[in-house]
Amino acid sequence: MTRVRTLLIVAGVAGLVHAVLGLLTDPDIRLAGVLIFLAVVLVAHDALWMPALLAVTTLVARMRNRKTPESTPGPGNG
Amino acid sequence: MVRHPDAAMKARLRRYWLAPLPAPPERYRRGPWRPGFFRSGRRSTALTARLGLWLGLAFGICFLTGLLSHVIQHPPGWFWWPSRPVRLYQVTQGLHVITGLASAPLLVAKLWSVYPRLFAWPPARTVAHAAERGAVALLVAASLFQVVSGILNIFQKYGLMPFFFTAAHYWIGWLLIGAMLIHVGTRPRRTEGLSKDRRRLLLGVGAAAGLITLFTAGQTVRPLAPVALLAPRRPGDGPQGLPVNKTAAAAGVLPLIDDPAYRIILAGPGGELSLDLAALNALPQHAAILPIACVEGWSSTATWSGVRLRDLVAMAGADPDRAVAEVESVQAGGRYRTSVVAPEHVRDPLTLIALRLRGEVLHADHGYPARLIAPNRPGVLQTKWVGRITVREET
Numbered sequence: 421m422t423r424v425r426t427l428l429i430v431a432g433v434a435g436l437v438h439a440v441l442g443l444l445t446d447p448d449i450r451l452a453g454v455l456i457f458l459a460v461v462l463v464a465h466d467a468l469w470m471p472a473l474l475a476v477t478t479l480v481a482r483m484r485n486r487k488t489p490e491s492t493p494g495p496g497n498g
Numbered sequence: 499m500v501r502h503p504d505a506a507m508k509a510r511l512r513r514y515w516l517a518p519l520p521a522p523p524e525r526y527r528r529g530p531w532r533p534g535f536f537r538s539g540r541r542s543t544a545l546t547a548r549l550g551l552w553l554g555l556a557f558g559i560c561f562l563t564g565l566l567s568h569v570i571q572h573p574p575g576w577f578w579w580p581s582r583p584v585r586l587y588q589v590t591q592g593l594h595v596i597t598g599l600a601s602a603p604l605l606v607a608k609l610w611s612v613y614p615r616l617f618a619w620p621p622a623r624t625v626a627h628a629a630e631r632g633a634v635a636l637l638v639a640a641s642l643f644q645v646v647s648g649i650l651n652i653f654q655k656y657g658l659m660p661f662f663f664t665a666a667h668y669w670i671g672w673l674l675i676g677a678m679l680i681h682v683g684t685r686p687r688r689t690e691g692l693s694k695d696r697r698r699l700l701l702g703v704g705a706a707a708g709l710i711t712l713f714t715a716g717q718t719v720r721p722l723a724p725v726a727l728l729a730p731r732r733p734g735d736g737p738q739g740l741p742v743n744k745t746a747a748a749a750g751v752l753p754l755i756d757d758p759a760y761r762i763i764l765a766g767p768g769g770e771l772s773l774d775l776a777a778l779n780a781l782p783q784h785a786a787i788l789p790i791a792c793v794e795g796w797s798s799t800a801t802w803s804g805v806r807l808r809d810l811v812a813m814a815g816a817d818p819d820r821a822v823a824e825v826e827s828v829q830a831g832g833r834y835r836t837s838v839v840a841p842e843h844v845r846d847p848l849t850l851i852a853l854r855l856r857g858e859v860l861h862a863d864h865g866y867p868a869r870l871i872a873p874n875r876p877g878v879l880q881t882k883w884v885g886r887i888t889v890r891e892e893t
């Protein structure tokens with residue numbers, strides 16, 4: 421591990437610690453709401469948005485491939 | 499030989515950190531966890547690295563401009579913010595929102611390029627691997643949080659967020675930057691070049707970012723206003739050709755501002771004065787061409803006229819070159835009902851208690867009977883419906 425990488429990791433951990441302390445102590449923070457929103461955007465992205473995007477792009481690629489069968493090897497899932 | 503206890507401890511930790519974890523039974527390796535499930539040939543570490551670099555730069559700009567906006571609104575003792583250039587905040591906050599919006603397609607593409615790694619098998623090889631994946635999950639969640647909450651905020655969908663936007667967006671900004679630095683420190687080294695196919699994909703992502711910028715930047719870059727099709731606000735929207743975030747009705751001030759008993763109480767070292775609208779109009783009037791630069795990234799410039807704040811400060815018996823003024827709205831509550839005007843801004847002859855906008859009496863939604871307008875400040879600090887000004891001299 422280089423010095424720069426170590427420094428980046430140490431600074432990153434410091435940022436995370438600062439964020440967590442802030443989230444726990446700022447009276448304007450509704451922690452439950454923030455945690456729910458973090459989880460919802462993550463799960464919505466990974467389990468809904470990305471599979472839907474891959475399904476659409478795969479379909480489009482298959483349709484295009486059917487039109488020009490001699491083109492590049494058939495793409496699979498996303 | 500006796501080993502140094504520190505070294506022994508380190509070795510133990512290292513062993514624990516890198517010890518292989520048991521893999522789950524192979525029969526659970528289904529669906530996207532199957533080897534070869536993802537077959538798009540366009541993904542590559544080189545592509546991911548390029549997208550990561552762009553996204554990292556964009557998030558870096560967002561973090562710095564966001565932090566700046568935060569300290570302007572909540573100035574710590576060491577902080578100093580000038581009143582000139584007049585448009586500095588308009589530029590930094592405009593950049594914040596423009597860069598944030600342009601980062602959306604970069605984020606989508608970056609996450610697409612690493613999506614198969616979500617289904618790595620075994621899910622955690624070592625404790626170190628599990629920690630790294632945890633940090634990545636945090637990074638992804640925080641990135642999505644910032645971009646989604648930012649977009650909901652500028653489109654004023656406050657109700658869809660189960661938290662107070664500004665505070666949450668601020669702290670998750672720190673979370674994002676922390677997780678991002680860890681990620682940069684632990685990322686794999688790039689190994690290959692870019693194929694033509696991948697270069698085309700990058701170009702597409704860049705074009706998407708460019709188009710989003712083109713269609714939104716007009717909310718603060720005047721020449722682009724005619725094509726600001728995706729922008730929530732355009733500079734010419736609203737009463738008197740100027741956008742409004744909080745209307746007089748929403749602030750609940752309508753009965754108060756139309757009351758003939760309306761006065762501005764001017765309090766300072768010299769005592770307390772009560773100024774009605776006629777008294778304000780009888781004072782020397784000055785004009786200033788200044789933007790309202792909203793925290794939400796839009797801005798709109800107009801000619802304001804009214805009384806210089808420094809003249810009022812002098813009337814209150816304080817030295818206008820080293821005074822602080824606390825400007826309060828007649829609004830009963832709300833986070834932005836008061837703002838503190840620092841000496842740099844009190845001193846500045848462009849800082850007005852405005853009575854007119856483009857030569858007309860202020861519209862109620864722009865702060866009638868009187869509002870604060872000062873150079874180089876976020877819109878939320880340009881207090882509307884002013885009811886009281888308290889002047890203190892700096893020691």
Ligand code: HEM
Binds near residue numbers: 557597649664
């Ligand atoms: C589409 C993307 C984004 C949009 C539309 C957006 C929008 C905004 C808005 C409207 C504010 C002003 C809040 C206020 O003062 O009331 C703000 C502040 C801020 N933003 Fe963003 N943002 C975006 C992305 C990001 C990202 C990626 C970061 C990265 C760290 C970030 C960090 C911040 C910070 C630290 C503040 C200061 C909050 C405060 O005043 O306490 N933003 N942003």
